[in-house]
Amino acid sequence: MIHLFFKTVGLVPVGVATFGFLFLVFLLSYHTIKRSYAQLEIDRNLLIGASKDLYLVAQKLIALIHEKGDFLNNYDTILSLAGTLHSEQVAVKDVVRAGILLKKELDVLPAILGNVKAITESKEVENILEEMKKAEKQYEIAYSKYAYNLKYYNDFISKLPSKWVALLAGYKKQ
Numbered sequence: 001m002i003h004l005f006f007k008t009v010g011l012v013p014v015g016v017a018t019f020g021f022l023f024l025v026f027l028l029s030y031h032t033i034k035r036s037y038a039q040l041e042i043d044r045n046l047l048i049g050a051s052k053d054l055y056l057v058a059q060k061l062i063a064l065i066h067e068k069g070d071f072l073n074n075y076d077t078i079l080s081l082a083g084t085l086h087s088e089q090v091a092v093k094d095v096v097r098a099g100i101l102l103k104k105e106l107d108v109l110p111a112i113l114g115n116v117k118a119i120t121e122s123k124e125v126e127n128i129l130e131e132m133k134k135a136e137k138q139y140e141i142a143y144s145k146y147a148y149n150l151k152y153y154n155d156f157i158s159k160l161p162s163k164w165v166a167l168l169a170g171y172k173k174q
Contacts, residue, residue, distance in 0.1 A: 051099030
């Protein structure tokens, strides 16, 4: 039956139609990969910016904690992660990882402030805590966008035919 189809229609039109279909599939895959990668870069930069903003607000709280006494056990870890976050010589994936780990380290600050009454009585601390809540909300939004787009991008380039297009175009999993 297939032989009869090729004999009736001809091999050239079937070949051209098949090639056209494959070309469109590859073109669509390439465009989607390119767009997803660009969005991932944007979201990565927003996440890094949100991490830096969160650290700047937390730095104010850390200074207040140090004025009242040394209650912060993880201060060295926070400084190390902040140094990585602000470094321009570190790979981007390490900066993102440092931002995520820094967020986890900074989660203890409000708990520490709640235990130290000398600090919590200040109106300045309340304002800084409000700033920190806003910065944490911005961070959470940026992180959820980044995580979603990272999963979408990695899933898309791991399936055929997008996998072949990604290999040809030089895109890799992030």
